[in-house]
Amino acid sequence: MFKHPLFTKLVALAAITVLLLIGLGMIEDVVRDRLRYRSLTAQSVADSLAGPxxxxxxxxxxxxxxxxxVETGKGDERRMxxxxxxxxxxxxxxxxxxxxxxxxxxxxxxxxxxxxxxxxxxxxxxxxxxxxxxxxxxxxxxxxxxxxxxxxxxxxxxxxxxxxxxxxxxxxxxxxxxxxxxxxxxxxxxxxxxxxxxxxxxxxxxxxxxxxxxxxxxxxxxxxxxxxxxxxxxxxxxxxxxxxxxxxxxxxxxxxxxxxxxxxxxxxxxxxxxxxxxxxxxxxxxxxxxxxxxxxxxxxxxxxxxxxVDPVNPYTLSDRATKYGVLFIALTFVAVGLFELMKKLRVHHVQYLLVGSALCSFFLLLVSLSEHLPFGASYAAAATACVLLLGYYASHMLGSLARGIPLGAGVALLYGLLYVLLQLEQTALVVGAIALFLVLTAVMVLTRKVNWYGLTQGMAPQTPHTPKATGFPLPAVPGHTTNATNTTTHTPTKESP
Structure with a gap:
């Protein structure tokens, strides 16, 4: 079981996910530092101008x-x-x-x-x-x-x-x-x-x-x-x-x-x-x-x-965006896995790691660009760069441009959905829940005919292995004859009286 390729891939993907989560955590720390610096800036302005x-x-x-x-004391000590x-x-x-x-x-x-x-x-x-x-x-x-x-x-x-x-x-x-x-x-x-x-x-x-x-x-x-x-x-x-x-x-x-x-x-x-x-x-x-x-x-x-208030505060929006990083990685890995499954491809663990790293780099690009450009322009630039990179890489990873373009388009759709969620305030939860349900529905429809047991048949006990011909002569053994294909045949001998 532990030597089966499917189990090995799952373990490798789990390790890659942990590494990417550590990277996302470091990016979130950068965003929080920027938020803290902005709070210090607001305090500095208030100290120099006027506060709330x-x-x-x-x-x-x-x-x-x-x-x-009031009269106090008695006798000669009385005084007012x-x-x-x-x-x-x-x-x-x-x-x-x-x-x-x-x-x-x-x-x-x-x-x-x-x-x-x-x-x-x-x-x-x-x-x-x-x-x-x-x-x-x-x-x-x-x-x-x-x-x-x-x-x-x-x-x-x-x-x-x-x-x-x-x-x-x-x-x-x-x-x-x-x-x-x-x-x-x-x-x-x-x-x-x-x-x-x-x-x-x-x-x-x-x-x-x-x-x-x-x-x-x-x-x-x-x-x-x-x-x-x-x-x-x-x-x-x-x-x-x-x-x-x-x-x-x-x-x-x-x-x-x-x-x-x-x-x-x-x-x-x-x-x-x-x-x-x-x-x-x-x-x-x-x-x-x-x-x-x-x-x-x-x-x-x-x-x-x-x-x-400033609803388009780039640091607040970037902080909200990084919280969706895990979902981005999971959905992209599911999409690549579906290509592996439906098209009988093999994608290496390192390729998964590179794809996940490209997804993580989007959030770092977003917070850094938003310090110099409007948030909408920063988001468009970071998303376009990552979509083009992933589409180009997926075309080689999956073996053809016809397979890389759909993956890139799917990632672009995810970025578009995330931007909509960031702009919404009252309906962000319901829109996100509906979108996630639709993604889950699409995965279930695409994999409805997959024989999941067939993927794990190799984990069953194997039959004894029959030695194949080696092409070399075997040593002669008394009572045995050797045929031309180096297989031995037992010849019964007559018992001596």
Whole structure:
């Protein structure tokens, strides 16, 4: 059994497959290294320009201190000691409208590119009564002191602020960096006149803001009613966070999305008043880190976000493509095996190894070319080179051009199917499953009349071997005669009395 040619070939093919899997693993390591380098590039751009951005506000706050005297000690040691309480008064807008447009700008470090955005936002905030800015005494005969009311706008990374203009009613207010808020310190602010404290007829502020950032913009729905309209020329948005858009339209030339939220549906106002962190997709904007486990902590304020993802990221697509390498090798080996079986050919193990190596080289060509060319052109160049090489080699390996061309065409069909799968997002699994089923059906139809037992008949015990003529005379043995063909014939002898 172990010396049968079929068993030997299966063992050799198994060893070749293991070697090719090791090669594919090394190529996957190269792709992962490139992905890691790209992540470092994105971090480098964020460090130099601005990171993912967050918009929170506008809101009004005022820092207050309540102090009172407490008598301590007894007798001659009695004295008055001042105690104090520090607190923050906040006023959230009743109506918050944000209209924005995001223009994409591509930044690069060496071969790696990162998506950045330039956001131009027009924000209108309306407050009703500002009674919440009136301090309330908690101790008898206490003294109250409050700082000037401050209207503030918090952002994720203040380095991204390009221009900003704030108008209160018809009056333009000078803006200064920082927010003077103990939790959300990055942003801008303007001091309001003391007369607005406790104002009953409300207040309207308008902010025009130009902000740059990297890859994602997040918004906290701080108003009693929040309306956000965002448009962009980027055709691949990824909506995330606690709320999806109420309306959205994604086209090849860009997208538009609109959110309408009520304070009845979100706890953002209470979260911000309580100093909760702002986290989107597990990312803590204040700590600039992802919490353990990659999940959004429970103490994060409600928010929603738009990420400007790149679906044709060459490294991501190359990583997905290499995962199909084993299937490519298996299907090509099956095709060569069918030629062996149906056409009574013999293909050497080394030829299988060379064919598999050519298939593996496609993935390395793909990732290397995609660093310099668009992914579609890189894929076409790598696939064409490998198909021509395999078609040429198969014509000699299988004995004729008429046999090599179908094998090359089959490999080209595999590359075409893989490209379709890489472009699909929602239906990739079902298309791949159907294609694999069709391949299996074709193999079963082609081999339906093959006598598989006939391939292993040589493994049965063989009959005793009859010596053939050697052409040399045999030595004479008493009682035997030798014929002309060197076979011996036994002649009975008479027993002596």
């Amino acid at each position: 951005q967050t918009l929170m506000g506008p809101m009004i706050h005022s820092a207050c201190v309540e102090s009172w005297d 000691v001042e105690q104090r309480r520090e607190f923050l008064l906040t006023a959230m807008p009743e109506q918050l409208k944000l209209t924005s447009g995001a223009a994409m700008e591509e930044r690069s470090r060496g071969l790696h590119k990162v998506n950045t955005f330039n956001l131009k936002a027009h924000i209108t905030a309306q407050w009703g009564s500002l009674a919440s800015l009136q301090p309330q005494s908690t101790m008898k005969n206490s003294r109250m002191h409050c700082g000037a009311p401050i209207v503030m706008m918090a952002v994720g990374d203040a380095r991204g602020i390009r221009t900003a203009q704030l108008t209160l009613g018809e009056q333009a207010l000078p803006l200064k960096p920082g927010t003077f808020h103990p939790t959300y310190s990055r942003g801008l602010h303007a001091a309001l006149p003391e007369s607005v404290r406790g104002k009953a007829d409300g207040l309207t502020a308008t902010l025009d803001l130009e902000l740059v950032g990297t890859e994602r913009i997040s918004i906290v729905p701080l108003g009693g009613n929040t309306e956000v309209l965002m448009t962009s020329s980027w055709p691949h948005p990824s909506f995330a966070g606690r709320f999806l858009p109420s309306e959205r339209e994604v086209k090849p030339d860009g997208f538009s999305a609109q959110w309408r939220l009520s304070s009845l549906a979100t706890t953002a106002q209470a979260d911000i008043a309580g100093g909760s962190r702002i986290c989107v997709g597990g990312y803590d904007e204040n700590a600039h880190e992802y919490p353990p486990g990659g999940t959004t902590p429970r103490d994060c304020a409600d928010s929603f976000s738009v990420a400007f």
